[in-house]
Amino acid sequence: MTEKKKILIRIGSLRHGGAEKVLVTFLKNLPQDKYEIDLLLNLYSGKYLSEVPNWINILYLNKGEMITTNRIQDIPQKIYRVIYQKLLKKFPKLLYQGKLNGKKYDIEFAAIHGMRDEILNSPLKNSKKIVWIHNDLTQVKIYTNEEIRKFFGFDKIMVISEKIRETFLNLAQNENEQQKIEKIYNPLDTEEVLTKASAPVLNYTFDHTIPTFISVGTVFPQKGFDRLLKVHKKLLNEGFQHHILIVGDGYDFENIKNLKSELDVDNTATMLGFTDNPYPYFEHSDFYILSSRYEGFPTVLFEAITLKKKIIATDVSGVREMLKDGELGLIIENSEEGIYFGMKKALENPEHFNPYSENLKDYQIPFSLENSVNTIMRILDEL
Structure with a gap:
């Protein structure tokens, strides 16, 4: 031995x-x-x-x-x-x-x-x-x-x-x-992700008459949730009805929560806090959005890919590699304008995401x- x-x-x-x-x-x-x-x-x-x-x-x-x-x-x-x-x-x-x-x-x-x-x-x-x-x-x-x-x-x-x-x-x-x-x-563990996604949704009711954008991550400035909420407000003002769901906790939680109230979007944006199992929320949302300012390799995107979600992601480290240079999801400029462009495209022209869904159907994660x-x-x- x-x-x-x-x-x-x-x-x-x-x-x-x-x-x-x-x-x-x-x-x-x-x-x-x-x-x-x-x-x-x-x-x-x-x-x-x-x-x-x-x-x-x-x-x-x-x-x-x-x-x-x-x-x-x-x-x-x-x-x-x-x-x-x-x-x-x-x-x-x-x-x-x-x-x-x-x-x-x-x-x-x-x-x-x-x-x-x-x-x-x-x-x-x-x-x-x-x-x-x-x-x-x-x-x-x-x-x-x-x-x-x-x-x-x-x-x-x-x-x-x-x-x-x-x-x-x-x-x-x-x-x-x-x-x-x-x-x-x-x-x-992709098997675990798929299994957990079938669990019931707790503490949140999805309104399937309008699109829901989900974002999952630790709540701190790197993740760009402030940008996401500002774009959400702008799109609502332009008449695009939709929901935002943020899943995660972190030291910036109170700041983002306060911003949500300042923007007067408490009825259309929800901060769920941390959950052991975010996957049922992925499953029931229409779009996954990554609004990060920077990343290393956002594992959360692989989770979204595993669950075959329609993806919008800022052009940060790892994203091109994971989304195969834009074959598997929409890669947007790393800015508030980029996020606005991506979300508006999803709301105005949802069929733009059909080719991504097709490409995801048989896609196997490369590891x-x-x-x-x-x-x-x-x-x-x-x-």
Whole structure:
């Protein structure tokens, strides 16, 4: 019996984001006889905690939900968390000797790009280090080329789309750095998506006499829900009756909710919050709309493709690859005008979407859950 590889995986929390879901899907499909895994969270919270297999050891720096408000009573706890986490980041030996009991890991794994420095500054000099990049970092202000180059300190850089791969290839300075880059499609359990889509819709009534546009994602500025609501208002003013359904939660939830009221569209736009199963809402909606300002590889589009939805998506990283350059859905300019153009086309000329539906009928997603998991396991085993 070969000894199990000891792996430390780090992520902020297991809240309801794409990277968190992808990580948990991956962990659920790993064989437990090969690896000994410690999953270290900055914050012990999130909807996906209950889905982590029980053989994986969950550790955390702080407990409780993320504090997204500035209420007076929350400020001391917020300050304590920030100081404590910054202290452990600055003096990693404290973390490794204390919380991690001086354990020696074979592999240290940053499950999101935000954990780069925590893993690269690990006192374990002999461990192999991996990072999983889920976002197009060229669209994130703080990531200059110089900042992105720091990721070459890892032994492997796993990227989830062709655009992100090209970003890193262009910044690689030698063949050794090029070989660190590995493109892996996000693990998506298509069978689970199809099964869950047949469940009943809860807490929402669809009006099938007018079109419904659904958008699903963590509610923060990247996702462009503010743009979506402004376009919704403009189209209503022009006499185009339709509904907007936003499924998801996040730190910007209250802001978007307030914007919805300011625009006076509370009767035609619904924010459902987080749900464990968004797929029945997909199933009953007429159009799926991705209004994002930037992405890495929006897995949610693969879910929409799996459910054969009529898709409108801003031209962000991953979209051309996923929609086969516009064969499977309408790709629009990444702007408020682009969103307006796409939605107006859907309302004014719905038959424009018929060819996409035809192309989707027999379309098979170009990867499987098994392939993605096997590729990541190969990387773990070769390191």
